[in-house]
Amino acid sequence: MSLLAAVLLLWGPATDAAPSVLKDNTGNKPLPRPWLSVEPVSWITPGLSTFLVCQAPLPDVTFLLKREGDVGFQEVAETDGFLELAAPDGFLETAEARKGDKELATFLVHKPGTYSCSYLIHTSAVPSAPSDTVTIKEYVIPPPPVLTSSGSFTVILLMKVHRTLVCEAPLMDVEFQLRQGEHKLNLPSISTSPEQIKFYLKRSDLGDQSPFTCRYRLHSNTAWSNDSEPVELMWSDETLPAPELTAEPSNQTIEPDSMVQFRCTAPKAGLRFGLHREDPYESILLQTLKTAGNEAVFQLHNVSAEDTADYSCIYVELAPPFSGSAPSEFVELTVDGPPPPPKLQALWTGKVLAGSDVVLRCQSKVPGVIMELLRGGKIVPYRIHRVTSSWSDLGLPLVGPRHTGNYTCRYTSWDPDPFHSEPSNPVELIVEER
Known part of the structure; x- marks a missing residue:
């Protein structure tokens, strides 16, 4: 009997409600759950390789990958060797299982869906409880980047003749393009990180002052992404009478x-x-x-x-x-009235493995304010990853179990009058040990 057939026989038909803790038939303690993550992004598109990485807390295990709605397991990979199995009837096309180290298995994703993984140890006939799920979307055209303007000055005097437009893609090592209407702009630029580029714009480059957009592609043989949301700039030389x-x-x-x-x-x-x-x-x-x-x-x-x-x-x-x-x-x-509270968004899904970096996005329509991250009403130190006129990315590096809890954010201002906004909606962070 093949390994996959044996696993299917032991596991039985897929059900919508998996038990949270499973015991093996030898009476051993329940197996700890694995952790499933995605690299580099949680979507697939032509020309992009997207991987699901399953990590177990035990060595020398057999990993099992499953997609919701399918009968049985889609993938099986052993950490003590390379294994690629043909998909039986009703399964997805088999993805490549690549050995990482003794506790990792990496699966190349071919189709969208909601995935989870589990594992078997050699002394047990019952798999572990499944990991948290990861949802993979599919795009024919890659999703748009984000275009922002450095600072928010929009009326530029003659002595201030430069602006910087920053285009950021959701993944690294891509080719960028800045556009104004249907025209591609060839402007001086510099890449400060693998997923970001800065375009340097002079007043003479503004043309008819129509909006700017940017886009990206994975390489020259792939499609351009959807365009970013437009950014409007309006510069004046102040030579005409005021309205x-x-x-x-x-x-x-x-x-x-x-x-x-x-x-x-x-x-x-x-x-x-x-x-x-x-x-x-x-x-x-x-x-x-x-x-x-x-x-x-x-x-x-x-x-x-x-x-x-x-x-x-x-x-x-x-x-x-x-x-x-x-x-x-x-x-x-x-x-009249108090300032509205901001909104807090987690830039991760599911539980977080100890030692990871996490980022929370605090969004507010109030410009020129300082964001604060809180847990239990107390300010939490953070690293600023990115700031725009409407949101700030607040990072917690190398999180551990001590970081587990509910987080909120608020904004403050000291000019012209000092104030604190009400706290945002809570976001729960759960950190698991490796």
Whole structure:
């Protein structure tokens, strides 16, 4: 009888509800669960090799890989040798099982689905309880990267003529491309990490000031990814007269969940208008509009305390040399109520193996704030992995069982008035020993 047939006979038909602890038929203690991870990403696409890595806490075991909905095990691999088995009827196409070390098995993923792994020891006839599941998606075209602009200054004076656009892909060692509309831009760039590139943009590169996007591909024989979300920049040389900005309703204090309209009026027609939020250290472009007339109306819906700020607008011409105006006078907007809490997202799935690095993403629409990570109401030291105008990646390096618990985040600001937001939703971190 083959090893796979023996495993199937012992395990029996697949069921939706697997027991959390299994005992072997010799009366030995239950086998500890294995740990399943994915490299480099949890999806497959043409040209990309995606691997599932199963790790057991015991040496010299036989690993078993299963996909939900299939009868029996999809893969079997032994750590004391290389084994590749043909898939029987009803199974997925067999993936390659590659020996890592005495406690690892690496499986090449061919098809999407939700996977788990377990293992057998030679003195037991019953597999361990399955690992936590890992879901693999399939994309015909790779998912988009993220494009951000370094800093948030969007009205650039003549002495500030450079900007940096950062494109980050979900995996490493890819080819990047920056685009404006349908045009590929050949700009100076530098790669600061295998999954990221920085493009250096001069004011003369802005062209008609249409949005920028970026994309990537695995190599020259694969398809380009979907485009990133667009990034809009609006630069002005301030050579034209300033527009006039008014708010409706005109009272400075607004009730939460109201709608506010800003009307920007210029001395000429056929322009591109931009509404900016003025914060202590930056001017953030919120919206742009092209109009045939000489004014643009911008709307802010469901305003909250996070919208409390000074606002201004500018305009630029639609034809070269794309001259622009000085900014309007500020209009102050104050919205009653406390600032809204941020949202916290775990950038991992399932339980985490001790010694791993984990990252939590704290998201807030309030710009220019400092993020804090908390556990049990107390601030937890973290490493900043990445910061944008809307979220920060907060890292916990080399986690151990002591890091297990529920985490929240909040944001703080000291200018113009000090405040703490309410805490975010909790995220649970469970760390298992190797």
